[in-house]
Amino acid sequence: MGGSELKYIQNAFDTNRISQYGSNIDEFENSLENYLGHNSFVTALSSGTAAIHLALRLLNVEKGDFVICQSFTFVATANPILYLKAVPVFVDSEDQTWNMCPDALEEAVKHCIQQGKKPKAIITVSLYGMPFMVDEILEISKKYEIPVIEDSAEALGSKYKNRLCGTFGDLAVISFNGNKIITTGGGGVLISKNKDLKNRALFLATQAKDSKEFYSHSELGYNYRMDNVAAGIGRGQLESLEDKVSQRRKNHDFYQELVGNNEDIDLFSAPNSDFFSNYWLNTVILKNDRSKEKLKNEFLLNNIETRYLWKPMHLQPLYKGYRFFGNNLCGTLFEAGLCLPSGSNLTDDCRTRISEVVQNKIY
Incomplete structure (x- = not known):
């Protein structure tokens, strides 16, 4: 609030x-x-x-x-x-x-x-x-x-x-x-x-x-x-919107510093200065042997929630049979991605806990 x-x-x-x-x-x-x-x-x-x-x-x-x-x-x-x-x-x-x-x-x-x-x-x-x-x-x-x-x-x-x-x-x-x-x-x-x-x-x-x-x-x-x-x-x-946007973007800066040099994890970020994201959710793509399930489980063991990316509509049972155009990039993203803790009220203590999991278990 x-x-x-x-x-x-x-x-x-x-x-x-x-x-x-x-x-x-x-x-x-x-x-x-x-x-x-x-x-x-x-x-x-x-x-x-x-x-x-x-x-x-x-x-x-x-x-x-x-x-x-x-x-x-x-x-x-x-x-x-x-x-x-x-x-x-x-x-x-x-x-x-x-x-x-x-x-x-x-x-x-x-x-x-x-x-x-x-x-x-x-x-x-x-x-x-x-x-x-x-x-x-x-x-x-x-x-x-x-x-x-x-x-x-x-x-x-x-x-x-x-x-x-x-x-x-x-x-x-x-x-x-x-x-x-x-x-x-x-x-x-x-x-x-x-x-x-x-x-x-x-x-x-x-x-x-x-x-x-x-x-x-x-x-x-x-x-x-x-x-x-x-x-x-x-x-x-x-009345507090701009503060919340600033807080969400601060979360993104934190994740950028945390995983930016890791070749096995891609942090979803704006492609150039034309795009200003509120970073409502910070998401990552896991590459090589760093599966999303391994990262998700490591966080879960430390009582930190993550979630899957949206499952694309053309892969949903409800929409089976409707036409889809493209090369299924969104399906690939779904298979390899996770949403990380991103709330506007994420504290420094929360960030420390997240850092410890990534540094001790992932690197």
């Missing part, structure tokens, strides 16, 4: 606004719009997944439509495609940012067009806080006139060429789940480019109630609005 969350939560109770109306929601959206800049219009929702679902609705994705999606991601990126009975087309990663490969993307686009259907959307991810290849992906988007949904669920505070993630896509998503760099306890936002799209998103997120004196519904809506208490947590969290 950042310290001021309770003040805004108390405001929700004092004003008897604890559901989906209240000043915290408005102020949270306004603060995010000011932070992001670039004519960003923010709609606060119950989850990042809900935001992706609404983004697809705003782009009129329907049953049978192709939606191109990055394979190397959490399942919440892809599931809303199935909510709408559309058809996911998965694309591999490139080796610099681990995000959507432009070459594989264009191959996928051409394939869909050959099938008689241009994709309705491209969902690209800024994985683990690392910005995607923005220029290359947007060039393809413009070339084929396919809108981009930018999944920046993990990338609040990250930048590409000094511009914040969440401002590049036609629509964008940020998550405030409990494990993200700041949280609302759960929740997310949809970022659009104009007021009309924001109003449309808000309409769909509040059960699509027609503007009448009685309850009238002409189309399908959802109960997706963020509540005023959660937004109060978000307001307090947002």
Whole structure:
């Protein structure tokens, strides 16, 4: 916690606004719009997944439509495609940012067009806080006139060429789940480019109630609005965002010093100065005989948790049979990689314990 969350939560109770109306929601959206800049219009929702679902609705994705999606991601990126009975087309990663490969993307686009259907959307991810290849992906988007949904669920505070993630896509998503760099306890936002799209998103997120004196519904809506208490947590969290980004990047500097000279371990890092990652999670690839299971077990014996990388969507039983374009780099990364302790509250004592395991057991 950042310290001021309770003040805004108390405001929700004092004003008897604890559901989906209240000043915290408005102020949270306004603060995010000011932070992001670039004519960003923010709609606060119950989850990042809900935001992706609404983004697809705003782009009129329907049953049978192709939606191109990055394979190397959490399942919440892809599931809303199935909510709408559309058809996911998965694309591999490139080796610099681990995000959507432009070459594989264009191959996928051409394939869909050959099938008689241009994709309705491209969902690209800024994985683990690392910005995607923005220029290359947007060039393809413009070339084929396919809108981009930018999944920046993990990338609040990250930048590409000094511009914040969440401002590049036609629509964008940020998550405030409990494990993200700041949280609302759960929740997310949809970022659009104009007021009309924001109003449309808000309409769909509040059960699509027609503007009448009685309850009238002409189309399908959802109960997706963020509540005023959660937004109060978000307001307090947002005040400490820059400190949390700094702390996460400090963790990366620690791991760089710890394993940077080890030929058997690659620390996932920004490819050049155009990319500014919040390093939401620090991840490593194990090479040669340094298997991920050996490293994971050594940490576990010392009561230090690590986790596997995301298992790519095209390798998930749920998505078996859907087309995949690329050379399975993301599958190789999954097989060899681990996520290391990366919380904003990682202490010097924690770093010492991690160092001891690496230096005594790994080197």
